Amino acid sequence: MALQLIVRRGLSQGACAALLLLLPSAPSAAAELADLSLEQLSEVVVSSVSRREERLDRSAASVVVISGEDIRRSGATTLPEALRLAPQLNVARADANQYAISARGFNNVLANKMLVLIDGRTLYTPLFSGVFWQDQDTMLEDIDRIEVVSGPGAALWGTNAVNGLIHIITRHAARTQGAAAFAHVGNQQRVVAMRFGGTAGERTHYRVYAKAYHRLDTERISGESVNDASTGAQAGWRADWEQGPRSLTLQGDLYRVETGEQGAVRRTAGGNLLGRWGQAFEAGARLTVQAYLEHSELRTPAFEEDLDTLDLLAQYDFSTSPRNRIVLGVGHRVAWDDTRNGPTLAFLPAKRTLRWSRLFAQDQFTFDEHLSLGLAASVEHNPYTGAEVLPSARLSWTPVTRRTVWAAASRAVRAPSRIDRDLFAPAQAPFQLAGGPQFESEVAKVLELGYRAQPSVALSYSVTLFRQDYRRLRSVVITPVGLQFDNGLRGTTQGVEASMSWRVNERWRLVAGGTSLKKRIELEPGGSDVGGEASLGNDPSHWWSLRSTVDLTPRLIWDATMRRSGRLPSPHVPAYTEVDMRLAWSLTPEHELALNLRNLTDPHHAEWGPAGNRVEFGRAIALQFRWRL
């Protein structure tokens, strides 16, 4: 079962494109500024003193920032649904709990070319280098922003950031003071969440939260239940302490999830503890040291896993001159992976200690007010292929204020994971499929060209062209002991990502974005493949969305989203268009009641999976109540 999942579902994600950046720029006239929201005003740069902080509207990368406010207005109750707000991400829902999420193709419920973090902690399983989205959660009300970068981030973030980086950043505890509660009651799920924030002494702020949810079974087109109902609970806390140039953040979470999977139950539980120390020095230098511990338990009918992870990171940012900013860093991660294998599937050795070490550096050189060059590189040592070098060069040219042209060239790799090397299915020979003892890293060389502009305070847009050339992609070959993974495929993805945000007037904003993607996979010279291509993603050639947010009155807001996904080629999933709406009424400044309607125009549609076996999502209706004190 798991094997079929691994081999069949995979896939690809597609790409790239469009983005929407709403970056508050620096309009100089008070009259223009007066049209900005409080959130936007708080991002207006008023001094070039902050040169060392890269401004988003000048960054040489395809970046979209999803604000906490955008998430709250979308009515999203899960991280994957919130990620639909980033137009360069292809988000396909497979069932009540599982999602395929990727940028620039290769999308799959086991997508393995994205790096995802929450507050600096990697949400990554060494089993397949990807994310079990059904296990990842946080208090959505307390998210400050989600930064989504499509394209490689490997030079600073290490292996796996091949197609993109998703960083979920929660608010400083000082910004979540007081009590808050959220409830969602609908025909597909129920959620309740609570948070309390307070102070301890003069310099320490903290918050604690707890949430629980229940998702109902989804159905196939025949009306037959998929038996994928799930129940989850999570609690966590964060404390921030500051004294002058020193700061300390401590945070942690505990969770437990039970998911139905085709008649059986998949159980996961775990927790994490993270500490981050920051110290600022003269001339803008800054030292950050971070450590976290994480434990997770996975229980499926096919196998079980206990995983403990320790991750350490130190980073020093400093300037050698006002024009030259340098970042140096070192990181080390250890994972103690303990699997208990069943007859159908085994990871061998069952117990394995994995270590990754990396050094990284970046030099951002500003030639003048128009031209800036960033050179960065990571050297990362992984337990399977040894050292990998991950360089990037990014040039940005701002000929006129708020118009930036940028270009980037990068090399990124996806290092082997346990699935690629240590998998045996069934557990005894002869194997239907096994990890390849010689499986090497997949490599991508990426070229990007982007243009970003904010011609007026009300309008901003961004366009990125990209080409990613992949070598040594995972294939499946026939060997005397059965089928094995190999590096027999290569391919390219290329396309356009675009996004636009237009504040039509003080009350009405339109945000649009989309991606066009072409993917081509072929055999490496001398390579062979008997089915590996199927796990390299099932990507639409395009997807786009249009979102309208209207403040009808100071108390009544109406948001609507239309999104379109092209058809998936193999297995075929028809193209679909979804229209969602949300009407929210502020009973008082502290209380909000909202009606959420999803999939208004379509009685049902599928987003993932082969015909007959896949889930069809029908209309969803929910009431949401939000209370803040």
Next chain:
Amino acid sequence: MNGLSAYSVERRDRLRTGTRVLLALMLCVPAGRASGADEEPAREAAVKAAYVYRLSSYVSWPAPQRASSGPLVIGTLNAPDVHDELLQLLPGRKVEGRDIELRSLREDEAPAGAHLIFVGRGASPKPATWQKLAKSPGLLVVTEQPDGLAQGGAINFVRVAGRVRFEAAPDAAERNGVKLSARLLAVAERVALAP
């Protein structure tokens, strides 16, 4: 061979489509504006003036002030730069349908009738003045002083990483009967709770 030429055709079509999309995106926005309007960075006083105007939409005044149909009165105290920016910004603007009146106040002047007072960094009010401000029903006190909240301000502007942010003391506002909305507090850099 066939496959190859089919691929070339496909690639050509793809390039054409890509070029069209790009052109369409670039053409759909107005070309540049006069360069003089694009100075940056923004003036700090202009950002503060914009905040002062926008803040009014995120607070609720006590019933007497709310019921009044008269203008919303914003006073400035020793803040000529922000006052000048407000003069440029306010014409034609309203807050929830109400006109806005701008006054420049002197320290010895009672802020009678004002809904919001902005105490500039040039001001060094006497303790008695702070006390008077902190006990004026229906008045929101906004400051730009290093210890603005400790002095009795409800909102104080601070500079963080080259940006203007604000810290908020909901209890101080509440003493004058003014309620800061949750959305305002969510944006605040720091929320000070009552000692």
